[in-house]
Amino acid sequence: xxxxxxxxxxxxxxxxxxxxxxxxxxxxxxxxxxxxxxxxxxxxxxxxxxxxxxxxxxxxxxxxxxxxxxxxxxxxxxxxxxxxxxxxxxxxxxxxxxxxxxxxxxxxxxxx
Amino acid sequence: xxxxxxxxxxxxxxxxxxxxxxxxxxxxxxxxxxxxxxxxxxxxxxxxxxxxxxxxxxxxxxxxxxxxxxxxxxxxxxxxxxxxxxxxxxxxxxxxxxxxxxxxxxxxxxxxxx
Numbered sequence: 001x002x003x004x005x006x007x008x009x010x011x012x013x014x015x016x017x018x019x020x021x022x023x024x025x026x027x028x029x030x031x032x033x034x035x036x037x038x039x040x041x042x043x044x045x046x047x048x049x050x051x052x053x054x055x056x057x058x059x060x061x062x063x064x065x066x067x068x069x070x071x072x073x074x075x076x077x078x079x080x081x082x083x084x085x086x087x088x089x090x091x092x093x094x095x096x097x098x099x100x101x102x103x104x105x106x107x108x109x110x111x112x
Numbered sequence: 113x114x115x116x117x118x119x120x121x122x123x124x125x126x127x128x129x130x131x132x133x134x135x136x137x138x139x140x141x142x143x144x145x146x147x148x149x150x151x152x153x154x155x156x157x158x159x160x161x162x163x164x165x166x167x168x169x170x171x172x173x174x175x176x177x178x179x180x181x182x183x184x185x186x187x188x189x190x191x192x193x194x195x196x197x198x199x200x201x202x203x204x205x206x207x208x209x210x211x212x213x214x215x216x217x218x219x220x221x222x223x224x225x226x
Contacts, residue, residue, distance in 0.1 A: 004154070031211065032212060041220075042219050043202050044155070044202070046214050046215070046216075051212070088155065093211065098168075098210060098211070099160065099170075100155075100157065102154040104152065
């Protein structure tokens, strides 16, 4: 079993929709949770970073972590065509010297 | 240039060739990373360097050989690769190799092994 499972997608939504991207994990030692966005032919860029359980909001993006359920989500409000990309969840233990474990990625297309 | 740059952006090589991938970061960071991204598989960490010392080697075959001559440059030397090594190779850097540090990625080198 993979340590991190990500909803596979692909996901296609109309412009303005609310998007929910989700990952589950099996290792309770994960303390840091990240969401990356990767456009075609580019490297991943960090979108959201959270430590432990709770919500974090940044503009149209909200990251949610539920450690009791080992479940994390990224919500995108008022989605735009420019949000079309692959979204990767990633997690890290406290002692891991920069070693992140990534999900497979979910490809999102927002149609105008 | 700013951020993390990688050259070449595309590379085609035969199984008997030797080639090198180059990464340069202009962020003043002290940690650098090599990742492999294959289709339909999660991003895999290959190597981590902190202050030019290798601190992580993720069971990578010896046909991949990293080199970090200084904190701004990272190389991945390739020899006798296999077709299954075809992938996007991403370099990243962070201020230090720590759990709470943001990693900044380069655009990647897309490698095709024939």
